[in-house]
Amino acid sequence: MFKKSPILILCISVCIIAIIFYVSGDAGSQKIITNNDLSQANTPSHDHPDQKTATVATQWQWSQIKEQATAKQIQQKKLPFTPKFVYEALKAVKLDENGNVIYDHNALLSLDEALLRMQSKLDSESLAILQSIIKDGLPGKAGEQTANIVANYYHYLEAKDEFSRTSETLADTSVHQSVKAIENDEQLYSELQALRGVHLGHDVTSGLFRVTDADAEYMFASMKLDFDESLSEEEKEIKRREIQEKHTQHAINITNWPERYAAFQQRKQNILTAKLNKEETQAQLTDLLNSHFSQDEQKRITHLGLDQL
Numbered sequence: 001m002f003k004k005s006p007i008l009i010l011c012i013s014v015c016i017i018a019i020i021f022y023v024s025g026d027a028g029s030q031k032i033i034t035n036n037d038l039s040q041a042n043t044p045s046h047d048h049p050d051q052k053t054a055t056v057a058t059q060w061q062w063s064q065i066k067e068q069a070t071a072k073q074i075q076q077k078k079l080p081f082t083p084k085f086v087y088e089a090l091k092a093v094k095l096d097e098n099g100n101v102i103y104d105h106n107a108l109l110s111l112d113e114a115l116l117r118m119q120s121k122l123d124s125e126s127l128a129i130l131q132s133i134i135k136d137g138l139p140g141k142a143g144e145q146t147a148n149i150v151a152n153y154y155h156y157l158e159a160k161d162e163f164s165r166t167s168e169t170l171a172d173t174s175v176h177q178s179v180k181a182i183e184n185d186e187q188l189y190s191e192l193q194a195l196r197g198v199h200l201g202h203d204v205t206s207g208l209f210r211v212t213d214a215d216a217e218y219m220f221a222s223m224k225l226d227f228d229e230s231l232s233e234e235e236k237e238i239k240r241r242e243i244q245e246k247h248t249q250h251a252i253n254i255t256n257w258p259e260r261y262a263a264f265q266q267r268k269q270n271i272l273t274a275k276l277n278k279e280e281t282q283a284q285l286t287d288l289l290n291s292h293f294s295q296d297e298q299k300r301i302t303h304l305g306l307d308q309l
Helices: 006-018 035-042 067-077 083-090 105-115 124-137 141-170 179-200 202-208 210-227 233-250 257-272 278-292 295-300
Strands: 021-024 030-033
Touching (some): 179 210, 202 210
């Protein structure tokens, strides 16, 4: 069925977090983006959300929480959560202008925050109570959607644990010493992606794991490139830049980043080919950046130097 060990799943996650991203700069120089830069780009701002973006925090209605009933449930069931815990875990989940949940990296981090530490203590009854608290605190379709994704993500985590247990006896402790070993782990990751799709659906999965999948693809491509002896160092450098650019197109945790980044790059290219003087070109690039990304978003992508000539 599944062919790898849960240990390797953990290793993949750790490797992704530990990657140092290299971005090519001017000739003879190279800008190195560390995990701190990546964290700034991909970590949601819980304390200072964009004022124009609705979130669970801005829509949560404490007055709707049935405090006495919930307290009684918690006392009788000894639940591993409280309404306050549920709110704190999910408050960064964003909602669109129609009140629908935005399934992005922020939502993924919130789901992990809500469920990973108490997954083993949940059962069908306590999960139903958890969903009820969410629906009470977040009335309407946003609450329904949030409660549904929490339940679906819980079932995914359970299936992922079974995935690990099933493959435990087939553990492969070899490190990435060949392209074949890397491709084996790529296959493992593909199986994990398929498992997500079964429990969460393709659309939800592609949104939640866009950043994670981009990081994994970057990691695998970079490691395989290191083993490619058919390319010269110059050719490898060109390939590295291509891999990095593809990663940049998908891996930034900003709403609708791939589409917005592509649109920005297209208009930037138009400006660069307009043969304006340097000052006018820079001014137009600055205006372009301001028109495509908010000030908060710009702070999170400063390392990309999008407005640089």
